[in-house]
Amino acid sequence: MPFKIFFTTDIHGSERCFRKFINSAKFYDAQVLILGGDITGKVIIPILKNANKMYRAVISNRPREVAEDELNVLIEEIRFNGYYPYITTAEELAEIEADPKGKERLFRLAIKESLEKWIALAEERLKPLNIKVYISPGNDDDFIVDEVLKSSDFIINPEEKVVEIAPGVEMLTFGFANPTPWNSPRELSEEELEERLTVLADKMSYEGISIYNIHVPPFNTPIDQAPKLDFNLKPVVEAGQIVMTGVGSKAVRNLIMKYQPTLGLHGHVHESAGIVRLGKTVCINPGSEYNDGVLRGALITIDEKKKKISYQLTVG
Incomplete structure (x- = not known):
């Protein structure tokens, strides 16, 4: 058959x-x-959390900023484009970028x-x-x-x-x-x-x-x-x-x-x-x-x- x-x-x-x-x-x-x-x-998109509980990311050269109750929508948008979302702070991101193998x-x-x-x-x-x-x-x-x-x-x-x-x-x-x-x-x-x-x-x-x-x-x-x-x-x-x-x-x-x-x-x-x-x-x-x-x-x-x-x- x-x-x-x-x-x-x-x-x-x-x-x-x-x-x-x-x-x-x-x-x-x-x-x-x-x-x-x-x-x-191919890419990780950092989502930066600030002191005001706002979340910022740049997706395909477009800056985005959302409140905490919209965070899941932002994450789904990132995944939709084939990227990997990563919630972090500016301080942690700086540490990762300073480590030669951190990004990998x-x-x-x-x-x-x-x-x-x-x-x-x-x-x-x-x-x-x-x-x-x-x-x-x-x-x-x-x-x-x-x-x-x-x-x-x-x-x-x-x-x-x-x-x-x-x-x-x-x-x-x-x-x-x-x-x-x-x-x-x-x-x-x-x-x-x-x-x-x-x-x-x-x-x-x-x-x-x-x-x-x-x-x-x-x-x-x-x-x-x-x-x-x-x-x-x-x-x-x-x-x-x-x-x-x-x-x-x-x-x-x-x-x-x-x-x-x-x-x-x-x-x-x-x-x-x-x-x-x-x-x-x-x-x-x-x-x-x-x-x-x-x-x-x-x-x-x-x-x-x-x-x-x-x-x-x-x-x-």
């Missing part, structure tokens, strides 16, 4: 997007949920607490429904993510493994990316990527439905196009237009062309949502609009008996 997979990626700490991810099981009647990397936020410790703590809360919510909502949930890190995710995911007996972290997500349906998962200008936590050279991916690819049977859940998309395709950057990391503009270029992985493209899995699930490049074929392989990047609380995804229907798939991009 056909079953459905809902795939999304690059929610970057947006609590609204994560809640939509959880709700997608019922909404799309999906039996398997996959969150394919870059799940954590605070950031990792914020990731841990937020992800633990998300996992508890997913277990509460989805465990009774017997939904399979796969969540893996991407190149932007700190390694604390692996520790937190490991603590759950419900959420499955398939990173750098081959798992059978349904009878006759195998999935390879890999969250590292080729080098980026931002020196993110999980980056490898193209040579290292190809070596480690090949080890995984060789473990698959390819007799049924084969899925490559690889965070970075294949190089030089419609789903890996991003603005070309200059030495100052500013977009290159020619004739009034931003120049786009491929930023995906050559190793991933080589792997797909060699092994020809049924399906490739990718992310990493937010502005390049789309579906493309490389030989017999259908490659999907749903894109990302996490800053607006919009969950972009892909709904895949699999018929194991006929070894066929159908797919569509979703926006919710």
Whole structure:
């Protein structure tokens, strides 16, 4: 009997997007949920408490000040944008900033607490429904993510493994990316990527439905196009237009062309949502609009008996 997979990626700490991810099981009647990397936020937003019990924060360059009875609204606004709120005082904040490792410790703590809360919510909502949930890190995710995911007996972290997500349906998962200008936590050279991916690819049977859940998309395709950057990391503009270029992985493209899995699930490049074929392989990047609380995804229907798939991009 056909079953459905809902795939999304690059929610970057947006609590609204994560809640939509959880709700997608019922909404799309999906039996398997996959969150394919870059799940954590990038910034802590300090909320400064003053002597008058007023709370101040700056969100996306917009100063905000609220009274104590509006504090929860401010916190939710920060979480909505994929940031981590931290209530503090000017004195404590100065101490944290003076400590070379203070910000790093605070950031990792914020990731841990937020992800633990998300996992508890997913277990509460989805465990009774017997939904399979796969969540893996991407190149932007700190390694604390692996520790937190490991603590759950419900959420499955398939990173750098081959798992059978349904009878006759195998999935390879890999969250590292080729080098980026931002020196993110999980980056490898193209040579290292190809070596480690090949080890995984060789473990698959390819007799049924084969899925490559690889965070970075294949190089030089419609789903890996991003603005070309200059030495100052500013977009290159020619004739009034931003120049786009491929930023995906050559190793991933080589792997797909060699092994020809049924399906490739990718992310990493937010502005390049789309579906493309490389030989017999259908490659999907749903894109990302996490800053607006919009969950972009892909709904895949699999018929194991006929070894066929159908797919569509979703926006919710």
